[in-house]
Amino acid sequence: MSEKTEKLQALHDTLLNLTDSPLYEYRKQNNYLPVLGQGSPDARIMFIGEAPGKKEAEKGMPFVGASGKFLDKMLEGINLKREDVYITNIVKDRPPDNRDPKPEEIRLYSPLLIQQIDIIQPAVFATLGRFSMEFVLKLFDVPEKSEKISQLHGRVIEAQASYGKIHIVPLFHPAVALYTQSQKAILLEDFQILKQFA
Numbered sequence: 001m002s003e004k005t006e007k008l009q010a011l012h013d014t015l016l017n018l019t020d021s022p023l024y025e026y027r028k029q030n031n032y033l034p035v036l037g038q039g040s041p042d043a044r045i046m047f048i049g050e051a052p053g054k055k056e057a058e059k060g061m062p063f064v065g066a067s068g069k070f071l072d073k074m075l076e077g078i079n080l081k082r083e084d085v086y087i088t089n090i091v092k093d094r095p096p097d098n099r100d101p102k103p104e105e106i107r108l109y110s111p112l113l114i115q116q117i118d119i120i121q122p123a124v125f126a127t128l129g130r131f132s133m134e135f136v137l138k139l140f141d142v143p144e145k146s147e148k149i150s151q152l153h154g155r156v157i158e159a160q161a162s163y164g165k166i167h168i169v170p171l172f173h174p175a176v177a178l179y180t181q182s183q184k185a186i187l188l189e190d191f192q193i194l195k196q197f198a
């Protein structure tokens with residue numbers, strides 16, 4: 001096992017034992033699994049969504065429901081497979097009824113995301129939806145950090161990580177594309193920007 005895989009495994013153990021999470025009881029009651037992430041530990045592109053839904057919590061894997069199928073299609077469109085990238089979320093347990101993550105949940109789970117970033121050291125962050133966009137822009141303290149997703153989607157924002165130069169690409173969440181045709185077209189077009197990094 002590579003050093004990165006070992007470190008990710010240790011993080012998974014930490015997540016399994018995160019009993020002080022407000023979502024832990026809900027996980028246990030429903031026999032759900034926490035979702036750390038999936039993909040290559042050497043990935044150049046990291047996709048960051050919001051939180052696992054029902055399907056994801058049943059399987060312990062990110063983006064395996066309807067939004068995930070759409071994400072797979074978009075990846076295919078730029079000649080990438082799931083195994084080539086790393087896919088994760090800010091919040092690692094399913095919030096009840098797929099509600100938005102609460103600030104205290106983001107606070108509790110985001111140290112795990114930060115450790116995943118330190119281990120994988122992606123060159124490109126494709127954020128899916130406003131929660132992960134806001135978190136990543138603030139994390140890397142970019143001047144655009146207070147701007148809205150409606151202004152920033154589809155742009156490439158340069159930033160500096162501890163390990164080198166990175167690019168942040170804010171994208172709409174694939175779930176919005178499932179409900180709104182106009183948003184779907186925008187997401188499909190924005191996604192093409194990732195081609196240059198594939």
Ligand code: URA
Pocket residue numbers: 049050051052053056061062063064065067068089175
């Ligand atoms: N939506 C997300 O934000 N993440 C998932 O893993 C699935 C759906």
